[in-house]
Amino acid sequence: MKKSLLVAIGLLLTLGFAPAGNAADEIEVALLYPLTGPLAEAGGRIKAVYDVAQDVINNSYDIQGIPFSKTQGIPNKGNAKIKLSYYDTQGSPEVGKAETERILQEGKAKLIIGAYQSSVSKPTSFVTERNKFPFLCAVSSSAALTERGMKYFFRVAPTDFHDARMFFNFLEDMREDGRDVKRIAMVYEKTEFGIHAMKEVKKRIDGSGGVYELVAEVPYEYKATDVNAEALKVKAAKPDVIIHASLFSEMMLFAKAYKNLGVTTNANLSFCGGYQNPKFASGLGDTVEGYMGSCTFAADFIEKKAQLKTINDMYKAKTGMNLDGISMEAFTTLFVAADAFNRAKDLSPEAVRDALAATELEIATMPGKGVKFAENGQNIWIASTMSQIKNTEYKVVWPEEWATTPVTWGLRP
Amino acid sequence: MQSAKQFTSIFGGVLVLFLVAPLIIRDTQFQHLMIMLLLFTTLSQAWNLIGGFAGQVSLGHAMFFGIGAYAAMAPLNQWGLTPWIGMAIGGLVAMVAAVIVGYPVFRLKGHYFVISTFAVAEVVRELFSNWDWVDGPIGLDAPLVEQGWRNFMFYHTKLPYHYTLLIFFAVVMFVAFRMERSRMGYYFRAIKQRPEAAQAMGVNITLFKQYAFIISAFFTAICGSMYGLYVLHIEPSTVLSLDISIKIVLIAVLGGIGSLWGPLLGATILISLQEYSRIWLGGTGRGIDLIVLGALIVIICVYEPNGIVGLIKRFSRKKRKA
Numbered sequence: 058m059k060k061s062l063l064v065a066i067g068l069l070l071t072l073g074f075a076p077a078g079n080a081a082d083e084i085e086v087a088l089l090y091p092l093t094g095p096l097a098e099a100g101g102r103i104k105a106v107y108d109v110a111q112d113v114i115n116n117s118y119d120i121q122g123i124p125f126s127k128t129q130g131i132p133n134k135g136n137a138k139i140k141l142s143y144y145d146t147q148g149s150p151e152v153g154k155a156e157t158e159r160i161l162q163e164g165k166a167k168l169i170i171g172a173y174q175s176s177v178s179k180p181t182s183f184v185t186e187r188n189k190f191p192f193l194c195a196v197s198s199s200a201a202l203t204e205r206g207m208k209y210f211f212r213v214a215p216t217d218f219h220d221a222r223m224f225f226n227f228l229e230d231m232r233e234d235g236r237d238v239k240r241i242a243m244v245y246e247k248t249e250f251g252i253h254a255m256k257e258v259k260k261r262i263d264g265s266g267g268v269y270e271l272v273a274e275v276p277y278e279y280k281a282t283d284v285n286a287e288a289l290k291v292k293a294a295k296p297d298v299i300i301h302a303s304l305f306s307e308m309m310l311f312a313k314a315y316k317n318l319g320v321t322t323n324a325n326l327s328f329c330g331g332y333q334n335p336k337f338a339s340g341l342g343d344t345v346e347g348y349m350g351s352c353t354f355a356a357d358f359i360e361k362k363a364q365l366k367t368i369n370d371m372y373k374a375k376t377g378m379n380l381d382g383i384s385m386e387a388f389t390t391l392f393v394a395a396d397a398f399n400r401a402k403d404l405s406p407e408a409v410r411d412a413l414a415a416t417e418l419e420i421a422t423m424p425g426k427g428v429k430f431a432e433n434g435q436n437i438w439i440a441s442t443m444s445q446i447k448n449t450e451y452k453v454v455w456p457e458e459w460a461t462t463p464v465t466w467g468l469r470p
Numbered sequence: 471m472q473s474a475k476q477f478t479s480i481f482g483g484v485l486v487l488f489l490v491a492p493l494i495i496r497d498t499q500f501q502h503l504m505i506m507l508l509l510f511t512t513l514s515q516a517w518n519l520i521g522g523f524a525g526q527v528s529l530g531h532a533m534f535f536g537i538g539a540y541a542a543m544a545p546l547n548q549w550g551l552t553p554w555i556g557m558a559i560g561g562l563v564a565m566v567a568a569v570i571v572g573y574p575v576f577r578l579k580g581h582y583f584v585i586s587t588f589a590v591a592e593v594v595r596e597l598f599s600n601w602d603w604v605d606g607p608i609g610l611d612a613p614l615v616e617q618g619w620r621n622f623m624f625y626h627t628k629l630p631y632h633y634t635l636l637i638f639f640a641v642v643m644f645v646a647f648r649m650e651r652s653r654m655g656y657y658f659r660a661i662k663q664r665p666e667a668a669q670a671m672g673v674n675i676t677l678f679k680q681y682a683f684i685i686s687a688f689f690t691a692i693c694g695s696m697y698g699l700y701v702l703h704i705e706p707s708t709v710l711s712l713d714i715s716i717k718i719v720l721i722a723v724l725g726g727i728g729s730l731w732g733p734l735l736g737a738t739i740l741i742s743l744q745e746y747s748r749i750w751l752g753g754t755g756r757g758i759d760l761i762v763l764g765a766l767i768v769i770i771c772v773y774e775p776n777g778i779v780g781l782i783k784r785f786s787r788k789k790r791k792a
Contacts, residue, residue, distance in 0.1 A: 145748060150703045152748065155502050159749065162498035179611060180703035186614070187625040247599055247607030248707070278599075279607075279707055 083140040084131060084398050086391070087160040089171025089181060091148040095280055096173055099305065099334065099383070100145075103173065103196075105375040106384040107141055109368060110391035114139050121364040122421025125395050133399045139391070142166060146177050153177040157184045167404045168193055168394050175199035175249040182210045191397075191410040195390035196383050198329050199253045203435040209406075211413050211434040213393055214386040215441050217250070217302070220328050220351040221257035223441045224300065225265075227326075227455050232268070236466055237323055242273035242296035244287065244311065246303055251276070254302035254328045272296050281307050288314035297323045301350075305331035309341065316344045322468050324349060326443075335378040338446045345446050347468045352444040353423040354385030355451040357461040362421055381451070382423075382444075389422045424459055477647055477730070484734065488636050492629060501628040503745045505700065507737050508635040509693055514721040514733035515642045516689035520682040521719065522728035523646075523655060525662025529715045530571070530587030533594040534564040534687040536710035538694025540598065543610045543704055546621065548603070550613075553622045557695040564691030567594075568684045576679045579665075588712065595710035609705025612698075622699050631700050638696070642689050646730055649685075658682060662728070690718075724770055726779025735778040739766075 088107055091100040112118075113126050115138045120126040130136035144160060146153035153172055160166050161184070169185060170193045172178045178197040185192040186207045194202065194212040198220070203212055228238045243258050245251035255274070262269045273294035275287045288311060291299060299322050303311060308331030314320075327350035331337055338345060356379040359366045365380075368388065372380050380388070393416060398404065401412035419427040425440035443455035445464060454464040488508065492501045513535070520526050541560025545551035575586045599607045615621045624630045649655045657678045660668035669675050698704045708714075717740075725736025743766065774780045 147748070150705070150708060151701050154701055154703070155499075155745070156748075158502060159499050176609070176703070176705060180701065183611065183614075183702055248705075249608045252606065252608050276607075 082135065082137050084134065084137050084404065085140045085142055085166045086394055087142050087144055087166035087169045087171075089144050089146055089153060089156060089160070089169055089177075091173050091177075092143060092145040094147040094149070095306070096148045096304070098336075099173060102334075102376055102378070102381075102384055103387050104143060106372055106380070106388045107170075107391055108375065109371045110388045111139050111141050112371065113368070114391065114395050118367065120367050122362065123364065123368075123392070124418065124420060125392060125399075131395055131398050134404070137398075139395060139398075144171075146172055146181075148174060148177065150177050150180045153181045154184055157181040161185070161188050161190060167398065167406075168409055170195055170390055170394065172197065175202055175253070178202055179249065182207065185209055189410075190406045191413055193390055193394055193413065195387045196329070197250075199249045200257065201249070201253055203431075203433045207434060209410050211393075211416075211430050211436075213390045213428055213436050213439070214329070214383075215351070215353065215439045216435065217254040217257045217328060219439065219441050221254070221261055223351055223443065224258075224326050225261045225269075227443050228269070228298065228324075230455070231324070231464075231466070237297045239268065239270055240272045240295065240297040241269055242275065242291045242294050242299045242322075243271060244273075244275045244277070244291060244299060244301050244303065246279045246281075246307060247276050248279045250304075250328075250330065251279075251302040254300075258300055277307065279304070279307075281310065284310045285314050285318070287311070288318050288320060291315070292318050292320045299325045300328070301325065301330075301332065302328040303331050305334045305337065308332055308334075308337060312337075312341055312345050312348070323466060325468055326350060329353075329382060333381045333383050335381055335451075338449045338451060339378075342449055346448070347445060347465050349443055349445045349454070349464075351382070351441045352451065352453070353382040353439070353441060354380055355382070355442075355444045355453050356380070357450075357452050358459070360461050361459065364421065368422075379451075385422055389420055389428065392420055392422075393418055393428050480731070481643060481647075485636070485640060488632075488639070492632050498628065499745070499749060501632060503742060505628060505631050505635060506745065507741050508632070508639045509697060509700075510717065510721055510741055511734045511737040512635065512639045512642050513690060513693045513718050514725070514737060515639075515646050516686045516693065517718045518722050518728065518733055519646060519649065519689075520679070520686040522722055522732070523649065523662065524658040524679055524682040525728075526576075526679055526682070527584050527719070528587040528683075528686075529584055529712070529719065530589075530591030531686070531690050531718050532710050532712065532714040533567065533571075533591040534690035535694035535697070535714055535718075536594065536598065536704075536706065537564045537567060538691030538696075539698035539704045539709040540604055540610070540694075541691070542695035543612065543698045544604050546615075547610050547613055550615070552620050553695065553699055557692060560691045560695050561688045564687040565684050568687035569680065572680045572683045576676050576683075588715070591710065591712070591715060595706045598706045598710055607706055609703060609708070610698075612702040631696070635696055638689070638692060643730075645685070645689075650730060654678065654681065720767065722777075724767060724777055726777030729777070729779040732777055732779045739778065 090103050117129050118126045130138045144156040168191050172181055175197040178194050182192045186209050192210050196214045198217050200216040200218040232238050243255050245255045262271050275290050277287045325348045329351055332350035369380050396418045397409055397412040401408040417429050424442050426438040428436050429438045431437045442453050442459045444451040445454045452462045453459045517531055538560035542553040542556040545556045546553045571590050578586050617623045617625050657673050661675050665675055721736035721740055722733055726732030
């Protein structure tokens with residue numbers, strides 16, 4: 058019996074710990090992102106941009122077109138400061154779910170913002186929905202996320218639907234200019250993100266009445282370490298346009314493989330993901346010259362909206378990089394949270410949820426008017442633009458209203 | 471080998487601990503930890519039956535785990551069928567899969583056997599990734615159904631998951647204990663230590679390896695079902711991944727391969743370290759938790775290859791000599 062008692066005490070001592078406390082004049086927001094694991098790099102950049110957004114909200118910067126930048130804190134809540142708490146999903150749905158439960162159990166956060174991957178946003182938002190707690194999704198792009206009839210889930214970023222629509226509008230413009238865009242190859246990772254992106258592209262090709270043709274459908278494993286076979290498939294199909302739904306490391310592998318294998322095409326378009334990581338352009342130089350992709354922010358937006366330079370400089374000081382689309386979506390998301398806190402009658406989950414549902418936030422950070430959620434929680438004021446890598450920098454090339462430079466057509470390794 | 475009396479008293483203590491701990495400590499994270507601990511101890515003990523007792527190191531147990539997870543989730547998702555039936559189907563399918571896989575792979579020995587189990591598991595993962603009915607690589611989500619025992623979904627408490635897993639844990643521990651001292655257990659040890667000698671003595675080694683594999687597969691599949699229903703989202707890259715297979719083996723190696731208490735000790739250290747280091751350090755974004763975990767595993771493996779059970783034995787021997 059002594060032994061059993063010792064085993065019991067030993068296990069309890071090993072396991073029984075609990076974490077700690079919070080101040081009253083702060084509004085805590087829990088941020089759920091992959092801070093370690095294969096997506097740690099993306100998570101680190103997102104963390105940096107949230108820190109910048111927190112700084113702008115909590116202190117006075119007076120940036121034109123950016124609400125809460127003049128004031129300090131949340132005006133209607135006694136100028137309470139935003140406090141950010143980070144939780145690491147490690148890019149895993151299981152860990153994401155456990156961390157979400159921890160946030161809810163700690164009971165300090167008034168809102169959860171997350172997660173990076175759609176496959177993590179899904180189970181984590183299930184947990185919040187079941188617990189009637191608001192979840193604000195910044196960057197996950199799978200259209201399916203806002204098709205689940207949830208009441209507590211809201212998303213700021215455009216979805217694969219918006220990106221695919223923009224791609225085909227762009228291709229239509231190119232076609233009218235007499236450029237070859239008929240033969241399309243679709244390359245995608247076998248994840249929630251990749252599959253939905255592929256379905257959106259396929260839907261548009263099928264509905265084009267033969268204007269477009271899918272000449273290669275090339276799925277690959279998430280976290281792939283060798284994509285030469287897939288790149289060869291693309292090469293063999295001789296596409297006019299290659300469309301990618303890939304995250305950073307795989308996008309790098311594909312770009313190198315295309316160069317090594319001498320893959321030529323007219324345009325290489327990317328859904329949001331690896332293409333938008335500034336290291337993709339700076340790290341691969343000539344290899345990715347001319348690649349294009351959807352973007353909600355590029356540094357040359359500053360030419361159109363000069364006030365964004367302050368934010369870009371603050372971010373650059375932390376990361377050494379310019380803001381990209383994903384970072385800007387995350388930045389905007391914290392302002393959506395601030396706006397909801399400001400309007401909410403109190404900070405209960407129900408009141409914050411109601412305030413989010415009534416959001417009509419005009420903010421000059423991205424193309425489009427700002428943020429307004431449809432009944433399904435999707436932001437309907439968002440728009441995407443097409444950027445292109447030119448001399449290792451992202452330049453907006455389409456639509457005309459946002460373009461700072463013309464499209465360079467054709468990729469020749 | 472431990473006497474029945476010793477086993478009963480320690481096992482009793484452990485069961486009492488697991489029975490009362492979640493009632494005393496109401497912290498959700500702690501309860502989550504206990505659930506993960508029970509799940510991975512049970513899984514690792516199930517693996518121990520083939521890997522530890524019979525000495526056949528399988529790196530493909532994720533395939534049984536995944537089969538169990540999908541068997542519970544897919545019928546619930548598609549037809550609203552209670553996951554208890556799915557769980558039973560999963561266990562049976564895993565047993566059949568063990569027979570089909572076991573027949574060719576048990577003709578291989580040593581490294582070749584290890585590699586073949588890993589390869590078969592990868593094939594199964596690829597099959598699920600390309601199977602539209604289970605949404606391929608996207609995986610399945612638990613539907614928003616009424617909570618309760620019928621659907622085995624509980625939205626505001628973790629206790630039902632905990633106690634159900636505790637029952638499975640007790641069953642698997644009891645099976646392992648009985649097996650260790652049964653004729654079959656002696657055959658397993660003979661197969662592990664001197665397969666040629668065992669065969670010369672008339673033991674049908676392929677048949678007994680197959681028995682161990684089938685029993686192990688059944689329990690692994692049940693754990694897979696429980697995992698899916700607890701996490702609410704499964705996809706091939708999580709429930710059929712090499713990571714799961716490695717984790718199961720790692721726990722047994724850390725605790726003490728082939729020992730009755732090794733999986734519990736290994737899981738207690740590995741899972742609690744993993745969970746609490748993530749809670750305390752994960753948000754720093756520097757991966758310190760993973761570094762600490764890796765270092766600890768390396769130290770234990772180098773210092774005492776027989777795991778924590780080996781350390782305890784060494785310590786108690788020294789104490790007796792003194």
